[in-house]
Amino acid sequence: xxxxxxxxxxxxxxxxxxxxxxxxxxxxxxxxxxxxxxxxxxxxxxxxxxxxxxxxxxxxxxxxxxxxxxxxxxxxxxxxxxxxxxxxxxxxxxxxxxxxxxxxxxxxxxxxxxxxxxxxxxxxxxxxxxxxxxxxxxxxxxxxx
Amino acid sequence: xxxxxxxxxxxxxxxxxxxxxxxxxxxxxxxxxxxxxxxxxxxxxxxxxxxxxxxxxxxxxxxxxxxxxxxxxxxxxxxxxxxxxxxxxxxxxxxxxxxxxxxxxxxxxxxxxxxxxxxxxxxxxxxxxxxxxxxxxxxxxxxxxxxxxxxxxxxxxxxxxxxxxxxxxxxxxxxxxxxxxxxxxxxxxxxxxxxxxxxxxxxxxxxxxxxxxxxxxxxxxxxxxxxxxxxxxxxxxxxxxxxxxxxxxxxxxxxxxxxxxxxxxxxxxxxxxxxxxxxxxxxxxxxxxxxxxxxxxxxxxxxxxxxxxxxxxxxxxxxxxxxxxxxxxxx
Ligand code: SF4
Ligand code: SF4
Ligand code: FES
Numbered sequence: 001x002x003x004x005x006x007x008x009x010x011x012x013x014x015x016x017x018x019x020x021x022x023x024x025x026x027x028x029x030x031x032x033x034x035x036x037x038x039x040x041x042x043x044x045x046x047x048x049x050x051x052x053x054x055x056x057x058x059x060x061x062x063x064x065x066x067x068x069x070x071x072x073x074x075x076x077x078x079x080x081x082x083x084x085x086x087x088x089x090x091x092x093x094x095x096x097x098x099x100x101x102x103x104x105x106x107x108x109x110x111x112x113x114x115x116x117x118x119x120x121x122x123x124x125x126x127x128x129x130x131x132x133x134x135x136x137x138x139x140x141x142x143x144x145x
Numbered sequence: 146x147x148x149x150x151x152x153x154x155x156x157x158x159x160x161x162x163x164x165x166x167x168x169x170x171x172x173x174x175x176x177x178x179x180x181x182x183x184x185x186x187x188x189x190x191x192x193x194x195x196x197x198x199x200x201x202x203x204x205x206x207x208x209x210x211x212x213x214x215x216x217x218x219x220x221x222x223x224x225x226x227x228x229x230x231x232x233x234x235x236x237x238x239x240x241x242x243x244x245x246x247x248x249x250x251x252x253x254x255x256x257x258x259x260x261x262x263x264x265x266x267x268x269x270x271x272x273x274x275x276x277x278x279x280x281x282x283x284x285x286x287x288x289x290x291x292x293x294x295x296x297x298x299x300x301x302x303x304x305x306x307x308x309x310x311x312x313x314x315x316x317x318x319x320x321x322x323x324x325x326x327x328x329x330x331x332x333x334x335x336x337x338x339x340x341x342x343x344x345x346x347x348x349x350x351x352x353x354x355x356x357x358x359x360x361x362x363x364x365x366x367x368x369x370x371x372x373x374x375x376x377x378x379x380x381x382x383x384x385x386x387x388x389x390x391x392x393x394x395x396x397x398x399x400x401x402x403x404x405x406x407x408x409x410x411x412x413x414x415x416x417x418x419x420x421x422x423x424x425x426x427x428x429x430x431x432x433x434x435x436x437x438x439x440x441x442x443x444x445x446x447x448x449x450x451x452x453x454x455x456x457x458x459x460x461x462x463x464x465x466x467x468x469x470x471x472x473x474x475x476x
Contacts, residue, residue, distance in 0.1 A: 086453065086461060090402070090438075090467070102472065137345060138394060140392070
């Protein structure tokens with residue numbers, strides 16, 4: 001995504017309602033900085049994220065997609081994030097197999113107490129994606145403005 | 146050349162029809178061309194005697210047909226090749242049909258041939274093909290008859306066959322084979338060893354040929370949803386030719402993902418693709434990853450096993466580790 005001449009990657013962050021979204025909130029309350037081009041989408045649990053959502057995000061112009069959920073063992077629904085972990089392991093491995101840059105996708109576990117981790121993760125991920133430049137391999141030209 | 150003959154199967158079918166075990170038979174009959182064996186349902190003895198065929202072109206896997214067939218009155222007879230029997234078990238695991246309404250006869254398989262390889266070997270203008278003991282006798286418009294050794298034109302899935310063992314049957318014709326130590330992941334490994342750019346170019350070249358006929362989905366015995374995501378009018382990708390390179394990738398990633406852990410590697414998708422896209426390389430990547438990440442798993446080997454994507458252990462590997470594993474740049 002091009003923002004006012006200077007390139008800023010668009011990051012879509014799926015955050016589960018119970019841990020990671022609260023973690024993002026805490027980052028905000030603590031006035032910790034993270035890039036404003038990270039767009040958070042709240043989901044009930046990380047396992048709500050269907051592989052199609054990830055691809056859709058790329059289609060609509062995301063340059064990087066990150067999933068955040070409760071730490072393994074801490075999922076509000078007991079085991080949701082264990083399924084997320086398997087699904088995303090396979091999906092990301094497949095994307096890599098198709099030659100799509102592996103730095104564009106990530107899963108990170110962030111608890112409600114980890115505001116600092118949330119901000120640091122987003123800073124770091126945004127930087128990594130910025131280094132790759134725009135997403136060309138999974139983009140949909142029709143969605144370009 | 147198949148060891149079991151059409152005659153043997155017809156006799157078995159006649160016997161089972163006659164003694165009332167079944168009231169119809171799922172089998173193959175000749176279609177438009179000599180190499181085009183289409184699935185058919187036979188309800189009476191005459192039809193069976195006249196039209197039933199079994200030869201080296203009978204690749205079609207009947208397991209999926211059982212979903213519709215078992216909703217009808219009475220029992221149906223189905224012939225299962227070893228790879229079909231894995232799909233059969235997988236469908237039973239997912240409660241997709243009623244086992245009580247099927248009589249399954251397992252048949253050994255010597256491997257099916259790929260018509261595009263035959264065409265390459267025999268040239269254009271094929272008039273007729275006869276499957277004989279020492280191979281295929283091909284009559285063409287232009288040439289004298291050619292004899293082709295079946296071994297040389299075997300379908301890719303049969304070259305790297307995972308198992309010659311029927312895993313589901315009520316009765317077996319002939320000898321059961323063994324699970325094979327196959328080379329089916331070799332091609333996947335080759336791709337993994339390429340650089341990211343090479344892999345991208347490879348898949349771009351393959352997937353851009355897709356015409357979205359949906360044949361791969363329709364034939365797949367693991368794709369059995371009554372309403373498919375790709376039929377959803379809100380999805381923007383419903384039943385249509387791709388109009389952007391994103392769509393072809395998305396279709397193939399999602400198609401393969403939806404059967405991950407349930408795909409038995411029967412090879413039907415690659416067989417039916419009119420564009421010769423190596424879909425098995427996508428499925429096998431998932432199978433290989435699952436084996437490496439979560440332990441060996443063969444879908445359909447037994448009824449009732451829990452598919453790896455609806456299962457977990459607390460110390461599964463993280464997605465970032467998974468990606469590193471399949472990456473040659475770091476190897
Ligand atoms: S994806 Fe292909 S190989 Fe796997 S079960 Fe479906 S048709 Fe068979
Ligand atoms: S069968 Fe081949 S051409 Fe048809 S939708 Fe599948 S991959 Fe595309
Ligand atoms: S609720 Fe947070 S991952 Fe399930």
